[in-house]
Amino acid sequence: MEQTRQNPFEEELARLEETSGIIDAQLAKLRSTPRYFGQDLTEQALDVRREQQRHTLAVAVNEPYFGRLDFQETGRTEPQPLYIGKAGVENPKSNAPLVIDWRAPIASLFYSFTGGELTASYESPEGIIDGLVYLKRNLVIRKQMLQRVVDTYERGSDLLPVADEFLLYRLGENKDNRLRDIVSTIQAEQDQIIRAAKNTALVIQGVAGSGKTTVALHRLAFLLYQYRDNVKAENMIIFAPNSMFLDYISGVLPELGVGNIQQTTFADWALELLEQEVKLADPSATLRRWFAVGPKRPVLSDETPGRFKGSIGYLRMIEAWVEAYERTFVPQADFEPWEGRTLASQRIHEWFYVEYKHYPLLKRRERTVARIERWLGMELDKIGDPKRRKEQKKKAGQRLKTFLKGWPAPTPFALYKQMFEEAANGGASASGEQPLHIPSEVIAATEPIWKKKEVQPEDLAPLLLIRSKLAGVDGGMFDHVVVDEAQDFSPFQIALLSRQTKGGSFTILGDLAQGIHAYQGIWKWDEFLGLFDSGQSGYFQLERSYRSTMEIIRFANGVLSRSGETLPLAVPVFRSGDKVSVASVDPKDRDRIIVEEVRELTEGSASTVAVIGRTEEICAGLHKLLEASGIAATLIDARQREYRGGVSVLPAYLAKGLEFDAVLIADADDKNYEASALDAKLLYVACTRALHRLSLLYSGEPSPLLELDQE
Numbered sequence: 266m267e268q269t270r271q272n273p274f275e276e277e278l279a280r281l282e283e284t285s286g287i288i289d290a291q292l293a294k295l296r297s298t299p300r301y302f303g304q305d306l307t308e309q310a311l312d313v314r315r316e317q318q319r320h321t322l323a324v325a326v327n328e329p330y331f332g333r334l335d336f337q338e339t340g341r342t343e344p345q346p347l348y349i350g351k352a353g354v355e356n357p358k359s360n361a362p363l364v365i366d367w368r369a370p371i372a373s374l375f376y377s378f379t380g381g382e383l384t385a386s387y388e389s390p391e392g393i394i395d396g397l398v399y400l401k402r403n404l405v406i407r408k409q410m411l412q413r414v415v416d417t418y419e420r421g422s423d424l425l426p427v428a429d430e431f432l433l434y435r436l437g438e439n440k441d442n443r444l445r446d447i448v449s450t451i452q453a454e455q456d457q458i459i460r461a462a463k464n465t466a467l468v469i470q471g472v473a474g475s476g477k478t479t480v481a482l483h484r485l486a487f488l489l490y491q492y493r494d495n496v497k498a499e500n501m502i503i504f505a506p507n508s509m510f511l512d513y514i515s516g517v518l519p520e521l522g523v524g525n526i527q528q529t530t531f532a533d534w535a536l537e538l539l540e541q542e543v544k545l546a547d548p549s550a551t552l553r554r555w556f557a558v559g560p561k562r563p564v565l566s567d568e569t570p571g572r573f574k575g576s577i578g579y580l581r582m583i584e585a586w587v588e589a590y591e592r593t594f595v596p597q598a599d600f601e602p603w604e605g606r607t608l609a610s611q612r613i614h615e616w617f618y619v620e621y622k623h624y625p626l627l628k629r630r631e632r633t634v635a636r637i638e639r640w641l642g643m644e645l646d647k648i649g650d651p652k653r654r655k656e657q658k659k660k661a662g663q664r665l666k667t668f669l670k671g672w673p674a675p676t677p678f679a680l681y682k683q684m685f686e687e688a689a690n691g692g693a694s695a696s697g698e699q700p701l702h703i704p705s706e707v708i709a710a711t712e713p714i715w716k717k718k719e720v721q722p723e724d725l726a727p728l729l730l731i732r733s734k735l736a737g738v739d740g741g742m743f744d745h746v747v748v749d750e751a752q753d754f755s756p757f758q759i760a761l762l763s764r765q766t767k768g769g770s771f772t773i774l775g776d777l778a779q780g781i782h783a784y785q786g787i788w789k790w791d792e793f794l795g796l797f798d799s800g801q802s803g804y805f806q807l808e809r810s811y812r813s814t815m816e817i818i819r820f821a822n823g824v825l826s827r828s829g830e831t832l833p834l835a836v837p838v839f840r841s842g843d844k845v846s847v848a849s850v851d852p853k854d855r856d857r858i859i860v861e862e863v864r865e866l867t868e869g870s871a872s873t874v875a876v877i878g879r880t881e882e883i884c885a886g887l888h889k890l891l892e893a894s895g896i897a898a899t900l901i902d903a904r905q906r907e908y909r910g911g912v913s914v915l916p917a918y919l920a921k922g923l924e925f926d927a928v929l930i931a932d933a934d935d936k937n938y939e940a941s942a943l944d945a946k947l948l949y950v951a952c953t954r955a956l957h958r959l960s961l962l963y964s965g966e967p968s969p970l971l972e973l974d975q976e
């Protein structure tokens with residue numbers, strides 16, 4: 266157990282004892298009160314409130330707070346100590362706040378104040394409040410035991426502020442298989458994003474390890490607190506790159522006391538809305554194609570299928586086509602239930618195009634058909650002779666069936682295919698007005714896959730767009746949408762989501778330097794920013810990297826600067842560790858050395874280790890090698906749904922978003938990692954997964970992206 270000074274520690278011990286006593290007593294009382302299941306509405310409301318309190322106190326009981334700020338508001342005579350915790354707790358006797366929720370306006374001072382004698386201020390619902398900070402203190406409490414007290418600021422003290430000491434202590438810890446909350450050490454630049462106003466589309470460029478994922482999750486918790494009357498957890502959604510990543514981040518929101526937020530991938534979400542009408546083609550083929558080693562790799566352009574189908578141009582093309590399709594959707598023929606009686610097509614058109622024009626296509630069709638049936642019913646009623654009526658009814662039923670055969674209700678995939686085929690066959694649209702053009706590269710990559718009723722990821726947003734035209738938007742409107750690893754999203758996807766999001770409330774985060782899926786993602790943030798009104802969007806940059814040691818960040822920046830592109834480089838926090846090791850190995854010793862290194866790491870201090878290979882095949886070989894040497898390891902491929910921690914073997918392109926205490930990059934030679942932008946980004950991703958230790962091995966010539974002689 267460590268402490269900076271004796272007195273503060275004793276002072277905090279006494280305070281903790283008092284607070285814990287109050288929370289324990291409150292919780293015991295609540296737990297002994299039975300749940301109410303009766304019909305009385307007042308009692309029901311009280312029961313809900315008690316449940317919420319039970320939940321809040323259960324979060325607070327073990328670690329009631331992590332920070333203290335002594336603040337003297339202007340006009341007051343003395344500073345008030347404010348204790349900041351994950352959940353707000355009141356003293357039931359005085360109703361005074363015992364612990365302040367980290368999301369409360371006043372708690373923002375704890376994060377934004379970084380020292381100095383000047384006036385500090387925060388924004389409260391009543392306006393700006395200012396005053397002086399006298400003390401800022403970090404506390405570590407585990408299971409109601411005070412473990413550490415660190416003062417990062419004391420007014421008038423000649424001690425130098427140690428603002429980063431507590432952060433560095435936190436960053437130096439090992440990580441297990443879950444991302445954790447950072448409420449006690451949120452940095453000022455992160456806090457600004459977390460607390461940004463709701464109805465804004467925030468686009469955040471953050472370097473590797475700058476806390477993007479973590480910040481996004483904390484922002485959701487903040488929005489739920491700050492806008493509790495307007496937003497609901499069930500109406501918030503997080504899009505992440507894959508199921509394994511979702512598993513990895515799944516602990517943070519519950520740690521913050523937040524539940525029920527949908528966490529999904531765009532593909533899973535889309536396939537569900539499409540009611541599994543299509544299947545996704547196996548992603549490994551695409552990954553193998555784009556991450557092939559050497560000259561086999563395809564050339565990237567705006568006509569690359571993923572880029573083309575993700576563009577706003579394609580979205581407009583589809584919309585124009587559907588509009589034209591809509592104009593010819595209703596049959597031109599009159600409906601004649603029997604000789605001598607006709608329902609003019611003009612009337613049918615009027616119902617469809619005028620009366621029901623606010624409904625989506627299929628709903629309009631449904632209503633119009635119901636209207637025809639009603640008309641038919643009335644016409645039949647006019648026939649006095651029951652026998653004749655019966656005959657005419659039978660005949661009319663059959664004729665209606667035939668009439669509707671000429672008016673089919675298409676599925677999203679059927680309509681999408683129809684559009685695509687028309688465009689592929691020369692560009693005439695449904696109405697013949699809108700010339701369409703689909704590049705031959707896109708046609709060649711599409712047709713063989715669709716034949717199997719499979720689609721590529723870039724077809725999902727177009728399918729959803731068509732579905733919304735046919736059946737409307739369902740699944741409700743979102744209160745807020747988070748898109749993580751957004752550099753891999755397309756403008757089409759974001760535009761589609763924005764139509765389903767109230768107030769354009771988005772948090773879009775990513776890193777262009779990690780844009781390894783550039784065949785489907787964006788190349789610059791303007792591609793997204795251009796989708797929103799400038800007054801409704803904001804752009805932030807996070808430059809400091811918290812994950813890795815200084816040595817690792819400097820090394821990774823070196824790789825990136827040899828990419829041939831100008832990409833945002835990371836600024837490390839001042840956390841020093843081992844030198845990055847780059848070693849040449851004789852091919853015949855490669856396997857033995859890899860096994861020895863992994864063994865040394867697992868027997869040492871690393872809880873999580875990644876062995877990163879260039880391709881899935883290489884990884885399969887590495888995995889076999891480790892298992893044969895008695896080292897338990899998980900081989901991660903594109904289908905992996907769970908992140909288990911321990912030793913993982915994986916290709917760099919699947920490592921995105923994850924982190925490991927130690928990373929070993931095998932085969933970092935000039936064949937696997939050429940002096941190209943894609944290889945530089947891949948290697949950068951691989952290097953920046955390491956928290957504490959990074960080593961690279963190569964045989965033959967080293968990759969030209971590596972710096973061999975670091976000081």
Ligand SMILES: Nc1ncnc2c1ncn2[C@@H]1O[C@H](COP(=O)(O)OP(=O)(O)OP(=O)(O)O)[C@@H](O)[C@H]1O
Nearest residue numbers: 447450451452473474475476477478479811812922
């Ligand atoms: N303020 C902070 N205090 C403590 N730890 C932090 C802070 N900010 C980030 N971290 C830690 O840094 C690591 C990286 O965070 P996170 O994964 O959210 O970053 P990222 O920007 O999404 O990274 P990447 O783009 O490389 O996947 C995590 O271990 C996180 O807990």
